[in-house]
Amino acid sequence: MKVINAIWFNEMGSFRPIGIVVAEDEATGERKAYVGTGAGQDEYTDAHSIIKRGAKLRTPTSYEIYSLLKVKGK
Numbered sequence: 001m002k003v004i005n006a007i008w009f010n011e012m013g014s015f016r017p018i019g020i021v022v023a024e025d026e027a028t029g030e031r032k033a034y035v036g037t038g039a040g041q042d043e044y045t046d047a048h049s050i051i052k053r054g055a056k057l058r059t060p061t062s063y064e065i066y067s068l069l070k071v072k073g074k
Helices: 043-053 059-069
Strands: 002-010 017-024 031-037 055-057
Touching: 002 043, 017 043, 031 043
Parallel strands: none
Antiparallel strands: 002 017, 017 031, 031 055
């Protein structure tokens, strides 16, 4: 899997990064997003660890989060 982008967060008081990683299957071109925590060693290792062990972030879930954050009338 090829990492397309990673968005990183840190929990207060923790050195373990929380990441959302968008990756592309190099054989099929299909893109998927994963959520998980890294060890904090380096971005490459953490991103690939999240791809292997993280939870899939489904597209409908992303749209649901977006719709909850969207302010009506704006």
